[in-house]
Amino acid sequence: MVCVKRVLDPQVKARVKADGSGVDLANAKMTMNPFCENALEEALRLREAGTADEIIVASVGGGKTEETLRHGLAMGADRAIQVVTEDALEPLAIAKVLKNIAEQEDVGLVLAGKQAIDDDSNQTAQMLSALLGWSLATFCSDIKFDGDKATVIREVDAGLETIEVKMPAVMSADLRLNEPRYVKLPDVMKAKRKPMDKIELDSLGLDTANRLTTLQVEEPEGRAAGVIVNSVSELVEKLRNEAKVI
Amino acid sequence: MGNLVIVEHDNNEVAAATLHAVTAAQQIGGDIDLLVAGESCGSVADAAAKIAGVNAVKVADDAKFGHHLAENLATLIVEVAPAYSHVLASATTFGKNVMPRAAALLDKAQISEIVEVKSPDTFVRPIYAGNALATVQSSDEIKMITVRTIKFEAAAAEGGSANVEAISGGVDAGLSSWVSQAVSNNDQVDLTSAKIVVSGGRGMQSGDNFGMLHSVADKLGAAVGASRAAVDSGFVPNEFQVGQTGKVIAPDLYIAVGISGAIQHLAGMKESKVIVAINNDSEAPIFQVADYGLVADLFEAVPELDAAL
Ligand SMILES: Cc1cc2nc3c(=O)[nH]c(=O)nc-3n(C[C@H](O)[C@H](O)[C@H](O)COP(=O)(O)OP(=O)(O)OC[C@H]3O[C@@H](n4cnc5c(N)ncnc54)[C@H](O)[C@@H]3O)c2cc1C
Numbered sequence: 001m002v003c004v005k006r007v008l009d010p011q012v013k014a015r016v017k018a019d020g021s022g023v024d025l026a027n028a029k030m031t032m033n034p035f036c037e038n039a040l041e042e043a044l045r046l047r048e049a050g051t052a053d054e055i056i057v058a059s060v061g062g063g064k065t066e067e068t069l070r071h072g073l074a075m076g077a078d079r080a081i082q083v084v085t086e087d088a089l090e091p092l093a094i095a096k097v098l099k100n101i102a103e104q105e106d107v108g109l110v111l112a113g114k115q116a117i118d119d120d121s122n123q124t125a126q127m128l129s130a131l132l133g134w135s136l137a138t139f140c141s142d143i144k145f146d147g148d149k150a151t152v153i154r155e156v157d158a159g160l161e162t163i164e165v166k167m168p169a170v171m172s173a174d175l176r177l178n179e180p181r182y183v184k185l186p187d188v189m190k191a192k193r194k195p196m197d198k199i200e201l202d203s204l205g206l207d208t209a210n211r212l213t214t215l216q217v218e219e220p221e222g223r224a225a226g227v228i229v230n231s232v233s234e235l236v237e238k239l240r241n242e243a244k245v246i
Numbered sequence: 247m248g249n250l251v252i253v254e255h256d257n258n259e260v261a262a263a264t265l266h267a268v269t270a271a272q273q274i275g276g277d278i279d280l281l282v283a284g285e286s287c288g289s290v291a292d293a294a295a296k297i298a299g300v301n302a303v304k305v306a307d308d309a310k311f312g313h314h315l316a317e318n319l320a321t322l323i324v325e326v327a328p329a330y331s332h333v334l335a336s337a338t339t340f341g342k343n344v345m346p347r348a349a350a351l352l353d354k355a356q357i358s359e360i361v362e363v364k365s366p367d368t369f370v371r372p373i374y375a376g377n378a379l380a381t382v383q384s385s386d387e388i389k390m391i392t393v394r395t396i397k398f399e400a401a402a403a404e405g406g407s408a409n410v411e412a413i414s415g416g417v418d419a420g421l422s423s424w425v426s427q428a429v430s431n432n433d434q435v436d437l438t439s440a441k442i443v444v445s446g447g448r449g450m451q452s453g454d455n456f457g458m459l460h461s462v463a464d465k466l467g468a469a470v471g472a473s474r475a476a477v478d479s480g481f482v483p484n485e486f487q488v489g490q491t492g493k494v495i496a497p498d499l500y501i502a503v504g505i506s507g508a509i510q511h512l513a514g515m516k517e518s519k520v521i522v523a524i525n526n527d528s529e530a531p532i533f534q535v536a537d538y539g540l541v542a543d544l545f546e547a548v549p550e551l552d553a554a555l
């Protein structure tokens with residue numbers, strides 16, 4: 001199972017709403033979270049290598065989430081599950097929902113992105129692994145499966161760490177895990193005929209109440225305009241005598 | 247109730263990032279205890295006890311915590327946490343890995359990468375690559391928090407004399423095991439705490455050309471950083487990456503060389519005190535955040551800068 005999230009396109013700069021209630025997403029260009037594309041690409045390669053039989057893309061979200069799942073199907077996933085809710089759930093609640101789906105579907109591996117580029121939480125995969133009681137491998141840049149275990153290279157602050165995890169596991173993809181494939185038009189057409197299950201969040205009977213209340217969303221202070229210097233010597237002079245940083 | 251700060255360390259030394267998390271705990275208020283989990287980590291516990299403002303240090307010295315595997319460490323945090331109102335870790339790859347696992351086991355939300363403490367239950371955190379700041383209020387009775395280090399000064403590493411108490415607990419989940427760690431460059435000045443950082447982007451064209459930046463950095467006592475494009479192109483290893491998905495830093499001086507200034511890169515360096523951009527494209531977005539911009543070919547400007555220093 002690959003968990004995918006619909007987010008604001010990474011090329012678009014987020015605009016804060018004037019009333020401070022959030023970020024304005026009306027008419028904004030939305031895409032699949034880039035890290036989720038890496039997670040899905042890895043799953044597709046596993047199926048191509050004969051390690052995985054079937055790939056489910058799962059997403060929790062409102063009406064338009066279907067578009068993101070269709071993109072996942074066009075990339076090559078076999079079927080899609082949308083847990084439908086218009087509420088913006090927190091990672092803990094998302095993890096509870098995804099646990100429920102992973103168990104119902106009896107999946108052997110969950111791949112997620114390391115971070116959703118809208119909330120920048122970097123939590124869901126870790127939380128899901130905890131709720132399932134499964135192994136966890138975060139920030140993966142290389143994954144090799146060998147029977148009931150996998151060897152994973154993780155991108156950590158000090159460099160690269162290699163760990164071995166028992167299956168089943170939850171893994172979160174870093175951007176250097178792979179290069180996601182492009183979707184071709186025939187794939188888009190094929191994706192329209194692939195199965196898409198919709199499950200109402202309420203029908204799962206889970207406690208998905210948010211624990212955090214967003215009181216305000218504001219724009220950070222901008223930086224004052226700087227100057228263009230004309231030469232390296234002017235730059236060095238300014239750094240020494242004006243900014244006094246060297 | 248009070249605060250529990252999870253100490254990040256390598257079984258020898260306390261990571262600098264932890265000192266910033268201690269400061270966030272001070273701002274929340276109440277007692278501060280530290281949790282040191284590791285293997286043969288006595289020197290870490292001793293150092294932790296000297297951090298100013300710390301009440302007690304709890305040490306779980308056990309092979310199962312030797313490599314900080316999230317599955318094992320989370321079980322310990324879950325046992326210790328209920329005595330506290332706040333559990334904090336730095337928002338490093340260490341904290342990001344283990345804290346959400348522990349939070350979920352406790353059925354608590356996590357408040358990721360706080361940049362400000364408004365009150366004991368209200369915090370500010372960046373979203374959308376730092377293009378928005380959200381103020382959030384938590385209703386959980388234990389607040390699980392990771393701390394963005396650049397927004398909190400480091401607590402004094404000396405001056406405290408906390409009690410050190412050995413504890414046992416947690417389980418070996420037997421789910422994963424550590425194999426190895428590759429650290430590419432030990433001589434490099436630490437990127438996250440450096441006062442000056444010289445970063446290169448795709449414009450550098452090769453790993454060899456980063457030698458020019460290392461030379462400038464050596465003269466300035468600076469660390470070398472990079473954009474994602476430079477890392478993806480294989481010029482430098484992943485730990486050099488600055489940005490939304492790499493390291494978030496705020497040195498006194500950041501020199502961006504051959505970096506265009508994408509949103510995701512700015513997210514990691516725009517809090518720097520002084521920003522210099524060297525780029526031959528006068529339209530590059532990096533100039534919009536630069537205090538000093540130099541429109542020039544880096545292959546001429548950088549050697550000249552090196553000579554001028
Ligand atoms: C989800 C996501 C997360 C990301 N996370 C990060 C992140 O954490 N960090 C990050 O950096 N990026 C990140 N990126 C990538 C980011 O969007 C940009 O692609 C990247 O920062 C570009 O790197 P660059 O500026 O080195 O390369 P380019 O954008 O290609 O810019 C190269 C610059 O070098 C200049 N140049 C070329 N030759 C010379 C010369 N001879 N002299 C002077 N100047 C020259 C050019 O004018 C240009 O401005 C992320 C992207 C996504 C989608």
Ligand SMILES: Nc1ncnc2c1ncn2[C@@H]1O[C@H](COP(=O)(O)O)[C@@H](O)[C@H]1O
Pocket residue numbers: 003004005033035036039058059060061091094111112113114115116117119120121122123124125
């Ligand atoms: N609403 C969602 N539906 C499905 N997967 C999600 C959702 N939110 C987050 N995820 C997964 O969790 C990853 C990390 O998200 P986050 O913890 O929010 O930073 C994403 O890349 C997705 O793989």
